[in-house]
Amino acid sequence: MLGNMMFKPLLISSLIEHAAHYHGDTKIFSKEVDGHIVETTWLEISKNAKRYANALKSLNLQPNDRVATIAWNNHRHLESWYAISGSGMICHTINPRLFPEQLTYIINDANDKVLMFDKTFVALIASIQEEIPNVQHFVCMSEADPEITKVLPGVKFYDELVAAQKASFEWPEFDENTASSLCYTSGTTGNPKGILYSHRSTVLHSFVTCFPDTISLSSREIVLPVVPMFHVNAWGIPYASAMVGCSLVLPGPDLDGKSLVELIDRYDITMALGVPTIWQGLLTYARTSATKLKSLTRTVVGGSSCPPSIISEFKDRYACDTIHAWGMTETSPLGTINQLKAKHGELSEDEQLKIRLSQGRPPFGVSIRITDEENGTNRLAEDGRQTGHLQIKGHWIIEHYYNKDMALLTEDGWFDTGDIASIDSDGYLSLSDRAKDLIKSGGEWISSAELENIALEHPGVAMAAVIAAVHPKWDERPVLIVKKHSENQATEECVLQVYQGKIAKWQIPDKVIFVDEIPISGTGKMVKKDLREKYSRILFE
Known part of the structure; x- marks a missing residue:
């Protein structure tokens, strides 16, 4: 017997529809490649997403076609995400910092039909254009520019495509397991490998990201996602932000300490997310400036282990909590996140800091374990002392790589991360190292x-x-x-x-x-x- 409840597929388009309808006047600030700030809203983001969805349709693209982006965190990039996935195509974010040979491999492996790019990357695109013959349309994410047309004849311009379309578009409804976006690993060991996310996995990941025991995201926040949108979908923050309707500050290409401090102080940012090297640069600049980072309540750090000095300096100098998280491209990326339990409130600050140095515990939706062999199934004790090979499973964890037939999971269905770690009795994960390191x-x-x-x-x-x-x-x-x-x-x-x-x-x-x-x-x-x-x-x- 089935329950008597309505069924609505979990689709990315529902996120932008919610943000536009209930948080339409909430501000989005976008720093462009030339340094100026564009102020927009969730309603305008939604309207332009619909215009661009119509534009993609006019290019005769079909459901599941791949549309690639090589762009910074900015409003056009955000609009295009919802247009691409919402209309049933696959948003393929590409890391521009890869070698040209890796870029061409990724674009050809994904069989991208459209390649979108910021002005910053015109020369890069021109240099690989002949190596990516399956790309049918090149779209520069800017206003029309005849100088770019000289370099890339036939290039289309995002602003012209959007301006030519109406802001009315009926988001299609389809199976929630349909592919929504594609990210590739950084390729440090061989060719990059693709991870194909679904609408269902992305929306579930967004729900859990907002939980109080993860990053406690709400409509009252002003969020600075320093982590690039081409790095595991900016850790899912553009989706989770639409779900709660919070304000976003998109930093564009300038990720140095001075630029980030200025954004935090100018827009009263309450939460920022990035890798340790970003926070090291920010703190280095902040020490020599007059800033007090008074609006910043917490930073989320992931990508690699967070040095204790970063956690201590944010806390002691700026009264800002640092939330340590762990994940991978293969895990969407949320695997664990460090929030204290109620019982830890009785501990001293030094004892709490010791816990905060771990990578945290799994939120609802994922499970972790350690085993005595790589890809093995013999589970080790979670006593905080034994170390083993870290494995994970859950609603937004990879099952197999894109375009690869290789067996990926253990015989009982877990993904081996390649990390060596311990897990304590409360579920807190402490990474020892990558197995290879x-x-x-x-x-x-x-x-x-x-x-x-x-x-x-x-x-x-x-x-x-x-x-x-x-x-x-x-x-x-x-x-x-x-x-x-x-x-x-x-x-x-x-x-x-x-x-x-x-x-x-x-x-x-x-x-x-x-x-x-x-x-x-x-x-x-x-x-x-x-x-x-x-x-x-x-x-x-």
Whole structure:
């Protein structure tokens, strides 16, 4: 016997319809590629999404056709998301920071029919145009510009396409399991792999994102998604924001500390989301400015492990909570998020901080476990001490990669993340490292992430990466690679001194290498593969 309730498919179009109808006058601020700010509303975003949906229809696109975007966080990008997915096509966000060879591979693998791009990327698109023959339409996300037409003959312009259409469009209704958007991994180990999200998984992910025990998103917030829209759909924030009707400040291409502080202070931003390298840059600038970040109540940090120094500085200097989260492209990305339980209110601040340093616990909708073997099924105890291979399953977790026939899940249906971790009795996850980044020295494991976080406690260290270097006696030993703050006179001796009393002596790095830059991937993570290739035999020199 079935229940007697109405059925409505969970579709992305319902999010923008809700925002337009019940939060239509809520402001959206968008920083454009030329630096000026466009002020719009959820109602105007909805109208332009419908206009662009009509424009896509006029280009003879069909349901499930892929429409690619190479763009920053701005109002046109937001409008196009709802137009593409809402009308039954697939929104394929592409990371512009990838190598041209990876870009052409991704576009061809997805068989994109339309390629949309910000002005910033005109030269990039021109350089790969001949390598992507299946793209039928190139759309520059700007007003008409004859100089761009010279570079890309036949290019269409977003503003002209939108202006030529009516703001009336009936969003189609279809199966909620229909594909909605496509993201690719960063391709640090081989070619990037595609993850195809559904309308159902996206809407469920949005619901849970708003929960008080996740980021507690509401219509009263003014949110700054620094995480790019091409990085796992900006962690789903553009969707969750429409669900609650909050105000958005879209930062465009300027993600430096000064630009972000100015946006926070100008628009009274209450919550911001980004990777640790973003917050390091913001805090560095904030220390030398007059800002008090008085409106900012919390930052959400993900993408890689958050150094304790970031959490402490936000709290102590700016009375701002840092919410530690973990996820992957394959998990939409929300896997765990760190919110304290009621019983933790009785703990001291130091004890609470220790808990906050973990990656948090799963929200409703996902489950995690650790096993003794990669892709194994033998579950280990969740006692906070045992470490194993982290696996996950749930409503918005990948089942298989796009265009790939490879078996992806364990025999009992879990996705192995490639991380090594422990889980305590309350479900709090603590990542030890990526399996490939662990250092095995004399038969014992050393966490590179832990060593990096300790190094960042030194005031002269701007970035820190730890890799395994080959050793004649111990097989592998940790080597610390440091980018210093400008004009800081940090030495190897004083940096290594930070480790005293914090870890066992045998875990302290054997060597410190000072460099001008540490390679960063398109998603803001350190590219350790390049560092290993360059320095893996440094202890023999």
